[in-house]
Amino acid sequence: MQLILLSVTHIMTVLSLLYSTEGLSEGCxxxxxxxxxAVCCLKCKPGNRMVKPCGGDPKTLCTPCSNGTYITHLTRQYCSRCRQCWGIQFxxxxxxxxxxxxxxxxANFRCGDDQCTFCVEECGKGSEPTPKRACRxxxxxxxxDKTHSACKPWSKSCPEGHxxxxxxxxxxxxxxxxxQAPTMESLSSHTQINISEDKVKKQxxxxxxxxxFIGGIGAFVGVFTLSLSLMYIRRKIKGEKEKPTTETLPQEELTIMIVEPDESCSYHQPEQEQGGSSESISTQDSESKLIV
Known part of the structure; x- marks a missing residue:
């Protein structure tokens, strides 16, 4: 009978405690x-730390954290200090x-871990982060092709049909x-494209x-004209060198150069020398007559 009464008493106590703690922001x-x-607290209300695990009143087993502290584990006996954002954090x-x-x-930085306890440089596409919190x-x-992710190797082959x-x-x-399977239209268009490309290349x-060709003709004409000019100049110079030079002497000099034949220096053939003296005398007499 006493055991039954004790059990009923405990049940009434628990119900009263549940009713009394409903809606409370502190305590167990x-x-x-x-x-x-006595009762033992299994977990404190959010934002409360556990003062002691067991006691007579559940309200006194847990107490709220003070300003500047927080708690996430509802069975811990102390609160943690709030973080401070610094440097490139906000x-x-x-x-x-x-x-x-x-x-x-x-900007241009991102959290280095899930809790964002530090920041690292944000790596753009075409690069990847390194263990040293840099980009390469x-x-x-x-x-x-993504922002701040690891590089991936190129595909070694294309899918089937590619x-x-x-x-x-x-x-x-x-x-x-x-x-794609070639069609008549594609073949004809491809042929036209090739023909146009060939025309563009041949043009x-x-x-x-x-x-x-024109440049070669011009060069040939120039060389031929130059050759003719050089030949003409060479022939002209050569003709002037071969032409005899005549000097015109004054009239007085020409007169002086006319020498009268001298009898003493006359030249006689041997036959004349063998002739008689009568011929020479007769000759002198005839010349004397002509002079008179």
């Missing part, structure tokens, strides 16, 4: 009976009794294109050929 949130007149959410201060990072360009053969059209770079993977070649 969940407890269990321990002995005839405060996103103020500290409360149940949550710590939430910090963010300024994706090595050759890898790419990164062909490789371009290799990758630091920002994108290799480029593949779907293989500058033809122009260059004509230019070279």
């Amino acid at each position: 949130d969940d407890w269990e009976l321990s002995g005839s007149d 405060e996103v959410q103020a500290c409360t009794a149940t949550t710590d201060t939430k910090c963010g990072c300024k 360009k994706c090595p050759y053969g890898t790419f990164n 062909v490789l059209v371009d290799k990758g770079d630091a920002f994108s993977d290799v480029k593949c294109s779907r293989i 500058p070649e033809d122009e260059m050929t004509w230019l070279l």
